[in-house]
Amino acid sequence: MSYNEALLEIKRGGVIESTHIGSIAVVDSQDTLLHSIGDPDTVAFLRSSAKPFQALPFVERGGVEHFGFTPRELALSCASHEAAQFHLDAVAALQAKIGIRESDLQCGPHLPSDADMLRLTIKNDLRPTANFNNCSGKHTAMLAHAKMRGLPLDTYLSNDHPIQRDILAAFSEMCGLSPEAVSLGVDGCSAPNFAVPLHNSALAMARLCDPRGLSEARAAACKKITSAMTAHSEMISNFGEFDCELMKIGEGKIITKRGAEGFQIIGILPGVISERGIGIAIKVTDGDPGRMDDKLVSRARVRPAVTLEILRQLGALNDTQLKQLSAFGPRKVLKNYAGIVTGESYPVFELGR
Numbered sequence: 001m002s003y004n005e006a007l008l009e010i011k012r013g014g015v016i017e018s019t020h021i022g023s024i025a026v027v028d029s030q031d032t033l034l035h036s037i038g039d040p041d042t043v044a045f046l047r048s049s050a051k052p053f054q055a056l057p058f059v060e061r062g063g064v065e066h067f068g069f070t071p072r073e074l075a076l077s078c079a080s081h082e083a084a085q086f087h088l089d090a091v092a093a094l095q096a097k098i099g100i101r102e103s104d105l106q107c108g109p110h111l112p113s114d115a116d117m118l119r120l121t122i123k124n125d126l127r128p129t130a131n132f133n134n135c136s137g138k139h140t141a142m143l144a145h146a147k148m149r150g151l152p153l154d155t156y157l158s159n160d161h162p163i164q165r166d167i168l169a170a171f172s173e174m175c176g177l178s179p180e181a182v183s184l185g186v187d188g189c190s191a192p193n194f195a196v197p198l199h200n201s202a203l204a205m206a207r208l209c210d211p212r213g214l215s216e217a218r219a220a221a222c223k224k225i226t227s228a229m230t231a232h233s234e235m236i237s238n239f240g241e242f243d244c245e246l247m248k249i250g251e252g253k254i255i256t257k258r259g260a261e262g263f264q265i266i267g268i269l270p271g272v273i274s275e276r277g278i279g280i281a282i283k284v285t286d287g288d289p290g291r292m293d294d295k296l297v298s299r300a301r302v303r304p305a306v307t308l309e310i311l312r313q314l315g316a317l318n319d320t321q322l323k324q325l326s327a328f329g330p331r332k333v334l335k336n337y338a339g340i341v342t343g344e345s346y347p348v349f350e351l352g353r
Contacts, residue, residue, distance in 0.1 A: 004285050005038040005349060008302045010334070012343035019348075020302045022262065022284040024310065026351065027202035029210035029270075029277040031176060035314075035351040040202075044283040045185055045195040047259030048080045051138050052208060052225050053174060054191070057166040058145040059221040066148050067098055071224075075232035077141035078225060080134040080258060082238035083112030090235065091131045091140060098144045105130040105139045106157050107189040114238055115296040135189035137235075142191070157191050159184065164192050170218075174204035188260060201265060202279035209255060209267035210277025226255050226267070240297070242304040242328050249321050256307065262288035264303040266310070273316050280310055294337070301345065305329025309347035 003023075010018035023038030033040060046053075055077045058064075064074060073094050081087040095102060109128040112118050121128065130136055145163045146156045155161050159168075172179045175196050187193040209226060211219035229236055233247035236257065243256050255267035262284030270277050282303060290298035309330035311317045317325075331346040 003039050004042070007037070007282075007284065007306050007347060007349055008345060009348050010343065010345045012334075017343070020284055020286060020288070022282065022302075022306075023198055024283075024306070024349070024351075025198035025202045025281045026310070026314070027199055027206055027279050027281075028274060029203075029206040029212070029279070031203050033199060034278070036199075037349045037351065040199045041197040042283055043183065043195050043197055044201070044263055044281075045183075045187075045193050045259070045261065046201055046265065047187060047193060047261060047263050048135065049201070049257045049259035049263050049265040049281075050171065050194055051078045051080070051135075052229065052255075052257060053171045053204060054078075054138060054167050055141055055225060056170045056174070056208075056218070056221055057163065058141055058148075059224055060170070060217050061145070061148070063141070063145055063148055064224060067144055069094075071228040072232045072235055073097075074224060074228040075235040076137035078229055078257070079137045079236045080243075081137060081235060082114040082134065082241065083117050083128075083132045084114035084238055085117060087114070087137075087235070087238075088117075088131055091136050094137070094140055098140065098147060100140070100143045100147060100153070102129060102131050104143055104153055105133070105136060107133040107135050107139045107191070109133055113298060118296050133189060135187075135191070138191070139189065159192055168192070168194070171204065174207050175200040176203055198281040198283060201281035205255070205265050205267040205279030205281070206277045207279070208277075209269045209279065226269070227252070229255055229257075242299070242307075245325060245328070246304075246307070249317070249324050254311070254316065258300070258303065260287075262286065262303065264307055266307055268311075268314070268316050273314050278314070278316075280307075282306055282310075299328075305332065305345065306347055306349075309349070310351065313351050 004021040023042040025040035026035040183195040211222040230252040233244040264282040266280040268278040288302040
């Protein structure tokens with residue numbers, strides 16, 4: 001059975017009021033487990049953390065060149081964007097470039113996470129469409145992959161569709177598992193999603209950041225994806241969101257991608273703390289639901305602080321970088337709506353073998 005450990009505590013008036021538990025795996029690109037908290041073999045769905053791997057076969061087959069994707073558009077293909085106006089414009093322009101329609105997407109609509117667009121949607125009683133879905137960039141790239149190969153568009157989300165089989169094969173290879181060892185489920189956007197041990201998720205991210213030993217085509221595809229994500233991190237989420245800001249502060253050396261239900265994956269490129277790439281997978285057991293403030297901005301409580309603490313302990317971020325990210329943690333002073341200090345939140349783990 002898997003077991004979890006305390007990751008983050010919330011203290012009020014000197015009393016521990018909440019404790020968030022979970023597991024962490026830190027793995028290098030040679031499949032060495034460097035550190036772990038809780039059970040590194042906890043099986044968890046990657047949810048949206050899988051997006052860079054879902055784009056991998058398309059890039060590997062030459063999709064970027066075939067359609068003339070810019071790095072910004074490739075980043076959008078790996079994104080959980082927040083439906084800011086610039087995201088919506090970019091998705092629509094990419095669909096026009098590919099020659100598909102928004103109605104081809106089978107992800108369904110939802111309200112925007114971008115505060116300005118959310119206000120506009122409510123004020124004008126707008127009805128969100130499929131492009132508002134934070135996975136619309138991923139679905140657009142999947143449709144591009146199918147169109148490039150002359151495959152059916154209407155069944156592109158079926159497990160048996162050739163592009164989904166290719167995605168599963170590529171992901172399982174990056175994880176060091178057979179496709180049969182990957183548990184499948186349906187994501188919130190209706191696409192197939194994957195559950196594997198945290199150790200294997202972290203390995204996949206380490207290899208994405210350090211593709212030595214992979215085929216020439218796959219290594220080139222990995223480098224295109226990581227370069228696009230770090231160069232255009234605002235497309236991955238939004239300005240001010242944790243994934244975006246960490247990758248900007250990381251100066252092209254740190255990759256990160258959040259997933260639903262408390263999943264987070266982080267990659268560190270070679271040369272930062274090791275000659276090898278490092279992958280980190282985090283699963284927060286309670287799902288780490290976002291909390292919206294009075295400015296209509298939603299932020300996760302646990303994963304940003306835990307991620308920063310891991311990177312601090314590994315020496316992947318210096319004091320200046322940590323200070324620039326201090327709004328996310330790792331240690332935060334908590335205030336109530338009147339601005340009065342009520343307590344603090346802080347990580348409670350030490351990385352061990």
